[in-house]
Amino acid sequence: MELHFTGRGAMLNPSEGNTAAYFEDDQNFFLIDCGEDVASKLIEMGKLNQDKNYYLFITHTHGDHIGSIGTLIQYLYYVKGHRLNIVFGPNMTYAENILGILELMGVTSETYNIVNTRMLENRSPLFNKISYTESNHGMTPLKSCGLTIDTPEGNILYTGDIADPRIITNFFSANFPDTIDKIYVDTSLNESPVHMSLETLKRIIPIGLRHKVYCMHINHPDLITEIPKWGFNLVDSSTLNLLSRDINTLNEDELRTLENELKNRLSEVEKLQENNNQKKLTKQINHEIQKRAYDQQS
Numbered sequence: 645m646e647l648h649f650t651g652r653g654a655m656l657n658p659s660e661g662n663t664a665a666y667f668e669d670d671q672n673f674f675l676i677d678c679g680e681d682v683a684s685k686l687i688e689m690g691k692l693n694q695d696k697n698y699y700l701f702i703t704h705t706h707g708d709h710i711g712s713i714g715t716l717i718q719y720l721y722y723v724k725g726h727r728l729n730i731v732f733g734p735n736m737t738y739a740e741n742i743l744g745i746l747e748l749m750g751v752t753s754e755t756y757n758i759v760n761t762r763m764l765e766n767r768s769p770l771f772n773k774i775s776y777t778e779s780n781h782g783m784t785p786l787k788s789c790g791l792t793i794d795t796p797e798g799n800i801l802y803t804g805d806i807a808d809p810r811i812i813t814n815f816f817s818a819n820f821p822d823t824i825d826k827i828y829v830d831t832s833l834n835e836s837p838v839h840m841s842l843e844t845l846k847r848i849i850p851i852g853l854r855h856k857v858y859c860m861h862i863n864h865p866d867l868i869t870e871i872p873k874w875g876f877n878l879v880d881s882s883t884l885n886l887l888s889r890d891i892n893t894l895n896e897d898e899l900r901t902l903e904n905e906l907k908n909r910l911s912e913v914e915k916l917q918e919n920n921n922q923k924k925l926t927k928q929i930n931h932e933i934q935k936r937a938y939d940q941q942s
């Protein structure tokens with residue numbers, strides 16, 4: 645199973661957007677984290693206008709992972725009539741903090757549901773079960789979790805933000821290489837007290853497994869060229885982020901996507917302008933006809 649990203653940036657690399665991932669089937673939409681820009685992007689992409697069950701997982705309560713939860717809940721409830729299902733798990737020692745944040749935001753409890761990871765078992769053809777695994781975000785005072793997703797193609801690890809690689813090494817111990825589907829991991833260019841560095845990834849991930857590793861939450865544009873050099877993948881940037889990125893950091897594929905996006909938008913603008921001009925012209929003609937009819941009468 646592949647995760648899709650609304651953004652792949654770290655908090656201090658905002659041109660790449662907040663890192664948040666989603667996956668969906670015909671009936672359900674699952675979202676991992678909802679930083680400050682995530683709800684508005686999902687609305688712009690039309691993802692919140694579907695008649696589906698919406699589920700949200702939160703890896704920890706930094707603003708770039710939970711900042712738009714209020715907008716997400718209230719848009720779904722007041723505009724679409726859906727209650728967001730916030731998924732809690734037994735290892736989530738920060739669940740109370742999420743409820744506290746919602747209370748401070750003035751989000752009332754009838755606008756969302758709290759569901760348990762166990763209630764999601766066999767809910768979707770995409771996965772058998774999803775669990776939270778406690779992780780370590782280093783020098784921050786926050787508790788954090790990663791997610792493991794048991795899918796028909798193998799197990800997926802989504803680290804969230806980590807400073808300690810144990811969640812990855814434990815995942816390796818619990819799985820044979822062929823039972824691993826993908827590993828999504830936050831990646832910093834240099835050593836960091838709160839994030840996983842590219843150096844550490846090179847040290848702990850065997851070369852034969854690197855094609856299953858997808859770097860996300862990147863903190864520096866140099867990672868765009870550095871990550872593939874060492875055999876790792878970089879998650880795709882959403883088209884919405886390409887519009888705000890420094891054009892010099894875009895690779896050939898991204899430049900082509902941006903060019904197509906801009907051409908599409910330009911043709912939409914031209915169509916709108918043409919419609920507006922047509923309407924103006926019709927209005928002028930009608931006005932002129934009425935004026936002449938009036939002149940003839942008088």
Ligand SMILES: [Zn+2]
Pocket residue numbers: 704706709781805
């Ligand atoms: Zn964080």
